[in-house]
Amino acid sequence: MIRRYQNTIFLTLLLALASVFSVADAQNAPEASEEGKRVYEKSCAHCHGTEGRGDGSAAENLLPRPRDFTRGLYKIRSTETGQVPTDQDLFDIITEGMPGTSMPGWDTSLSANERWEVVAYIKTFYDGFKENTAPRQIDLSGKIAYAEQSIETGKALYTELGCVECHGNVGRGDGTSAPTLTDEWGFQTWPANLAQGWTFRGGSETEDIFKRFIGGIAGSPMPAFEGDSFLHFGLTSEESKRLTELENKDEMTEAEDEESAAFYEKMDAAVDIALRITEGETLNAADRQSFNNAMKVVYEKSWHLANYVKSLSPEKRPEPAIGNNALRSQYIGGELPTLGDAAWETLKASYFPLVGQVILEPRQFNPTIDSVNVKSFYNDNEVAFLFTWDDRTHTTASEDEETGKMLEDAVAIQFPVKVPQGPTAPKPYFLWGGRLPVYLWYWKASAPEQVTELTAKGISNAEVQAVQSDLQAEGTYTDGQYNLWVKRALKTDDKKDLQLEPEVFVPIAFSAWDGANGDVEAKRVISSWYTFVLEPVPSSRRFIYPPLVALLSVGALFGLRGFARRRNS
Amino acid sequence: MKRLSLFTKCLIIFVGCWVFLRFIVGNVISVPIPGSVVAMYMGLIIIAILVHISVEDSRFREFLRPIHETLIDDNKRLRRRVIAVLIPFALLAYTYSIFAQRANPPGNPRDAHPSPPLELTYKDEVIGKMQEVENPFRHYEKDDPEAFKAHVENGRRVYYQNCFYCHGDDLDGQGHFAPHLQPLPANFQDPGIIPNFQESFLFWRISKGGPGLPAAGTPWDSAMPVWEDMLTKDEIWDVILFLSDYTGYQPRTFGEGH
Structure with missing residues (x-):
């Protein structure tokens, strides 16, 4: 039986294999066609605009704004600074989407063919694609493995290279420049919170992060590690370390003065070579060699830094507190822990x-707070909560320019x-109640040691309770993160308060x-x-x-x- | 090869059936069977085994023989001891797991498509009977394709300015806000949604949103806004045209059988 159909089976398999490879091999998009235009106008134009200018009808409520394709500035590329992306780069972004933005992955809703057609069509919006058909790709061959030593090296570089200024001390995007940043089009943009790898637009693997360093994130304030702007470009790692040491000295001896001068000369020479390359000059072998050596150091440092950035986030986004992950307050005998315990x-x-x-109006289409993390303990009389959330800025009272509101x-x-x-x-309506009332603890940054009890029957129908229970609170802001500790008695005398009992599941919701x-x-x-x-003992x-x-x-x-x-005998 | 004893065969059938129902069906065929149903099936299997072994006296004796031997034969001492340890330990572990079990939060039973009211309204204005009102622009589809297209385009604009954050670029209920919501936003690409409802029903759901649901629809959980507060009547009808135009699904019309 099988023998009879052997040839047919073989041929079918071969055809199937061929079709698999023809898709996988298609590194280049087809010629732009009507089909690409059709798919683009059905699926992409409402955000990116019919003309590709990033001005579709949805655009004004989105941040980051949908990409304007007419300037050829693409954030997520496998190519070097100033280069256009490869077709594969565009295909991958369309397929996987951009986490943390409104760009979804289209792998389930568009066929691979349709996605390639869209790639071809998008390229027609920018002429640079015609001039540069073979963009230079970033060399990933020197990858340094993710390990303790490399992460430590990367951590030092994080400060030395000035990443702190935007991304903050521990990477929560809370640097001093963070609130001032705008993109190429003048729209406000926030530095990435490096502790939330699931929001990295181009993926959170070490390679992904490395590519952002070397190629930059075009159109955003994130600088590319171009040779001539790189710290101590042209020096080896040891020389760079030595120079930092010298620069940190209050006073230098004559010999040290000369030593550092020599380093500066070396750096100037390297920058000079880099400039000559950008001007299109062909280098002699010696210059080429010294440029390659300098770039090797840049690449090595970037791998260390990428490993450090990767180490700041958990493997993946935590599971929401549903089902088995529900918030369970743990019982302890004696005093409840205070903040910092x-x-x-x-x-x-x-x-x-x-x-x-x-x-409800006014609406927030572009949230900046991702989540709140909660822990809780209780004892026989009281319950304590610790609420933790990331916020890039510490705002206690600032007047809104448009509305005059604080x-x-x-x-x-x-x-x-x-x-x-x-x-x-x-249950009461989840948005601050409705027909049934909700009981609220309201805390604000300007009064960090006070929680106010509210009763609300709707978002615009909230009132401060006349009788305030004895709630203790303490809130702190450090490195882009709020920690709020709240303690209350399980039972109060106020009928408008929630009364707590062990073993009873209580609905909880948040506003921030x-x-x-x-x-x-x-x-x-x-x-x-x-x-x-309150998890029962x-x-x-x-x-x-x-x-x-x-x-x-x-x-038995x-x-x-x-x-x-007995039966036997 | 030694023939298997009747007892061993029955044991294999029993354990085999349990593994099949509990693990194979759930994980391989991915239609998990509730625990109570598995218990019911296993009960039936025990009865079947009991019937099988008790049909003849000789068969019943054959079934009991290995148990009997294990209990008293001198050369089965090792087996006896192993069983004397294993059974109490298994029971210990099982009863402990029952006592140590943590309570799970109550589920959210809800009727995803509760019955609509008899009258269709927009704010306080009565539009007509739920079972009679039709989309006022639907007829353009045949009468004036150009005008129809303009209405669909307007619906597209309304959708991408208001709805796609939750219901998704591709209308598949997977917008960038969707993963954080309970219940999840409706997926219009699901063939069970648009073709099952008349346009008046869709108008009702859009205009009244979550708070307008009857109690069976758990109005307190749904994040669907009350769109009549933000959209005009025509905009709602247009967005309904867009939903069916984009997905290719036609809403149910009147006069179709129930």
Whole structure:
């Protein structure tokens, strides 16, 4: 049977293989065609505009703005600075999308052929693609493995190279220049929060990060590590280290003076060569060699830095606090830990993703706060929470130029006033309540040691409770991150407060405001309802019944044996 | 090869069935069976085995023989001891796992497509009966294709200025805000959505949003805005035209069987 069809089977397999390879091999887009235009206008034009200028009807509510294709500035490339991307680069971005932006991956909704057609069509918006058909690609062959030593080296470079100025001390995008940045088109742009690798536009693998250093992120303020602007370009790593040492000295001896002068001469020579290359000059062998040596150092340092940046984020985005990941407050006997107590380190945080509030005007289409992480302990009388969220700026009171309203960083933690009994019982509307009221803890950056209790029946219908419970709070802002500690009694005398009991699952939701992003009143980031529970102390019966059952079973086995023996004899 | 005893065969059938129902069906065919249903099937299998072994006296004795031997034969001492340790330990572990189990938060039972009210309204204005109102621009599809196209284009603009953050570029419910929402935004590419509803139903869902849902639809959880506060009546009808134009799905029309 198989023999009879052998040839047919073989041929089918061959054809199947050929079709697989013809797709995988297609490194270059086809000629631009009507098909590409059709797909572009159906799927891309509403953001990127019919003319490719990044001005589609959705554009004004998006940040980052959709790319303007007419200037050939592409952020995510495998090519060197100033080069256009390869066709494969464009294809990959269309396929995978850009995390942290509104650009989705099109792998499920467009066929590979359609995506290649779009690549061809997009290229017609910029003439540079015709002039440069073979852009220089970044050499990835010198990759330095992800390891402790390399990460340490990268960490030192992070400060030396000035990454801190935008990305902040520990990389949360909170550097001093962060609020001042604009892109090539004049729109505000924020430096990446390097602790949230899942928002990296071009991926969070070491190679991805390395390519951003060498090729830059075109159109954004992120500089490319071009040779001549690179710190100590032309020096070896050892020489560079020595020069930093010399520069840090208060006074130099004559010999040291000469030594550092020699270093500067060497650097000037290297920059000179780099400039001659950009002017298109052909170099002699010796100059070429010294340029290659200098670039080798730049590449090595970039790999170390890429490894360091990678080390700042968790492997992947944490799982939201749903189902088994629900927030569980842990019981401890005695005093609850205060802010900064080591006891908090023993808990795993629950992750609550936040989303722009686009339900009521004024809406927030471009949120800057990604999530809030929460930990909690309770004892017989009180509960303590630790809320942690990243915010690139510390805004305590700044007037909005357009509306004159005071902008300020803040957070609100929301509970129902009464816990719904059973899964089908009504809950208050998740957006600050409605027919049923919600109970809120409101905290703002200008009064870090105060949490105000509110009752709300809707986002514009909130009032400060007349009777304020004895809530303790302490909030701090360090390196682009807020930590807010709140403690309250499990039970209060106020009927408008939530009363807490162990083992009862309580709905919880969040609102947060980033003043520097224009968040005020309804304009904010929000979450839908999640749940938290005061995790019951595990029943001590777990040490009594199981051994009892085991003992009984031993008895039963012996009994069975005795019975069988008696029957036998 | 020694013939398997009847007891071993029954054991193999029992364990085999359990592994199949519990693991193979769920993971390989990926249609997980609820635990209670698995327990029911296993009960049936036990009954079947009992019927099989008790049909004849000789067969029942054959079935019991290995158990009997294990219990008293001198040369089965090792097996006896292993069993005397294994069974109590298994029971210990199982009962402990029951007592140590953590409670899970209550689920969110909800009716994704609850019954609409009898009347279709926009703000307080009554448009007509839910079962009768048609899209006022639908007829252009036949009568005036140019005008129809203009309405679809306007619907496209409305969609990408208001809806796509959640419902997605490709109308697949996977917009960049979607992963953070519970319940998830509707996926219009799902053949179970648009073809199942009349345009008046879609108008009702869009205009009243989450807060306008009846209790069965858990109005307190849905992040769908009340669009009648932000969009005009015509814009809502246009965006409905766009939804069906983009996905290629026609909404249900009146007069079709239920």
